Structure formats: structure tokens, C-alpha cells
Amino acid sequence: MEKVGFMLLLAMTLCCATMANSVSRKSMNREASENExxxxxxLRLLNKPAVKSIQSADGDIIDCVDMxxxxxxxxxxxxxxxxxxxPSIELPLENKATKSEPSKPVISQTWQKSGSCPKGTIPIRRIQRQDLLRASSLEQFGKMYQPQDHVANSTLNENVRNLVINGTKVSLPYTQDRSQAVLLTAGFSYIGASGDINLWNPNLDLPDDFTTAQIWLLGGPGDKYESVEAGWMVNPKLYGDKQSRLFTxxxxxxxxxxxxFDLTCSGFVQxxxxxxxxxxxxxxxxxxxxxxxxxxxFLDPHSTNWWLRLTNNLVLGYFPGSLFFYLKQKAIMVNWGGQVYSTMVKKSPHTRTAMGSGEYSEAFHGRACYIKNVRIVDYSLSLKYPEMVQVYNDEVYCYNGNNHRDTPVDEPVFYFGGPGQNNFCK
Structure with missing residues (x-):
């Protein structure tokens, strides 16, 4: 009887354990199912129904979506x-035919070799499941990464750089985990900016790092600034590879x-x-x-939309004025240059992620990244070189900028970049 009782007790225990394990597995499966x-x-929210899809040779799928x-x-x-x-106005143009332009303008994209989108649609790079899985969370996908202690640390005065440009005191926005080398101007009302950026494919070090070469216009106070930005970027966490890509x-x-970034949330209208x-x-x-x-x-003063224009006067679309408060009327600062995002900038050991070509600005033409034909637009609606500019470097031994003239009569060209960690940047 004792043996039978023991066996019965053992069977009941095993049965309970099996049921518990079953419940646990079901709970885990349910949680996994909910995540899926x-x-x-x-994915359904991000990827709109396609009129046509194009398989690019580089692995991207481009969906032609009703505008x-x-x-x-x-x-x-x-x-x-x-x-x-x-735009409701003619966006300002500049005649570059009389200038010596040894660089070849380009706006070629790999997917264009495989097809084109019909009229009334726009090409959108399809977001894949693995793109979302690389993000720290679904809510964070496509956003500029922000560390959890950003808000607490961003109030530290020692991290704010104050400059005086055109008689105006400028407090540069705090950029935790970002290192910049930029040419900047401030002190006037800016309703446009432009420049020609040469293309490079810089080295990336850590999985979450990214690097850019870009133009951005800013309005509003301190760390709560508003901005519109565009240029090229290498960002494996967002795009899944180390190719240089067009971004906004x-x-x-x-x-x-x-x-x-781009069309990963509601904002930019293409x-x-x-x-x-x-x-x-x-x-x-x-x-x-x-x-x-x-x-x-460029700001359309009538609609308050910020228009993006690319090579060969291709007008890509706009950031709607309804998104903004300060930028609805003007920008108060313009930056041209590069930035590197990494949790290991401004720290040691420093990231090896490069900016620009990976060469310092002193390498100049042929080796360093540049932005030439630097221009702003004010309410005269004409392109002009800024009245006064200043170079700012977060980490001069890691990445730097140089507004260089070949001769006293030449217009400056802004060179920038750097390798990240090296004998001088620890």
C-alpha cells in the first residue's frame, strides 16, 4: 500500500509539474505570439500597399506607393x-556653369537599374522584419537614438558650447553620444541652405554607430530645438548594411x-x-x-513647408510646416558638416567609426570629405555665401573641420572628417 501511495503521489507530482510546464510554455508562446x-x-503600418514592387540588386525592395x-x-x-x-515660389538657383567643377554630380541609386515607379506613386524602401528586430524597441525604430539618461545629463552647463557669430550669442545644442565637426552660421533669419557634398563610404566600428555628412537648419531653444536635415549616412542598425545612403x-x-529618419514615421511628404x-x-x-x-x-514662405532639392534640381518633397512651431517662419542656425553617433564618442576607448572619408580635413581635395558651394537663403530669396561662419569641432583629435581657401581669391571649401580612435584620439 505504501508503495502504491508513493507511486500515486509521484504521478500526481509529475502531472502537476507537466501542467505547470505546459502553462509556462503556453505563456511564453503567447508572449512570443504577441511580440510577433x-x-x-x-510592418503593416510602415509598409503601405504597393502598386508595383522593384527588387534591387543590393537586396532592397522598393515599393511604388500611391502618393x-x-x-x-x-x-x-x-x-x-x-x-x-x-513650391509656390521658384526655389533659388545658382549658375555654376562658369565655375571649375572637377567633381561629378551624382544622384544614382542602385534600385533605379531594376525599374522605375509609375506616375502618381513614390518609391519607398520596404521595411523588413529584421530591420525592426535590430531596433532597441519597436517605438524606437527609425528614430535618433537617445540614451535613457539624456534628459538628466543634458542640463549640465559644462557640456554646452557658447559661441558669438554675427554679433549673436549661440548656445550649441547638447549632443550626448554624438561628435560633430561642422561649419555653422547664426544671427540672421534663414529660410534656406544648400551645398554640394562629396560621397564616401566611411568605416563603421560598433553595431549601433552611425556616421553622416549633411546640412541641417535649426530653430528654437537649446536642447528642445527643431531641425530639418538631409545628406548621406552609413547606419547599419537602421538599414542593415554599411552602404552610404540618402537620408532625411x-x-x-x-x-x-x-x-x-526618411519615411519611417509620419512627417516628410515625398x-x-x-x-x-x-x-x-x-x-x-x-x-x-x-x-x-x-x-x-528651402522654406516656402506661403505654405511654410520646407522643401528638399537634390542634384539636377530634383525636388524630392517637403517637411510640412504643420509639424513645427519655430521653423514655420525661419531657422536661426545652419550647420554643414558631419556627425558620428556612438556610445563611445567623448570617452575612452574611443570608437573607430570614421567621419567623412575617414581622413582629417587637412587631407583636402581628393582625400577628405567636403561641402562646397556653401549657401544660405534669407528673405531676399537669393543664394549667397553666409556673412560670417565659424568652425566647431567636438573632438578635434578624432574628427575636425577646416574652412579652406586654395588662394586668397577662392571661395572657401569646408573639409571635415577623421578616423575616430587613433594615436591622438584615445
């Missing part, structure tokens, strides 16, 4: 928005909670069928040949 459901929902169904219209502020198909970015709170944001650019520059893209951002 969340991912599927986000009126693009992600921008998911934003509450865009509920009744009517697409502005072109916007924010209305210093990237604390708002804004995103009107062109020819170019896909987030798609790879080429060919890359080398010592023997320089290739560049032209980037310009």
Missing part, C-alpha cells in the same frame, strides 16, 4: 493635408521623442517618383575621382 503580432502590425497613401498622412497634424505638388531627418524637441529615401548612393569618391550630391532645404 506587434511586429506584424508595425496619397504614404506614411506622412498617419500623423494627426496631417489629417486634412492637401499635397503641395511644387526632422525633430521638434531635439530628438528626445519626436521625428525620424512628391517625386525618381529617388527613394534610405536607398544606397553611388559611385563613391576616391583620390582619382570625386562624386557628389547637391542638397538644399
Amino acid at each position: 503580432d506587434d511586429i506584424d502590425r508595425r 496619397h497613401k504614404q506614411p506622412a498622412f498617419d500623423h494627426p497634424a496631417m489629417k486634412n493635408h492637401v499635397i503641395q505638388m511644387k 531627418h526632422w525633430t521638434v524637441d531635439g530628438s528626445k521623442a519626436t521625428g525620424c 512628391t517625386s517618383t525618381d529617388v527613394a529615401l534610405g536607398s544606397a548612393l553611388g559611385p563613391m569618391s576616391s583620390e582619382s575621382a570625386q562624386y557628389q550630391i547637391s542638397v538644399g532645404l
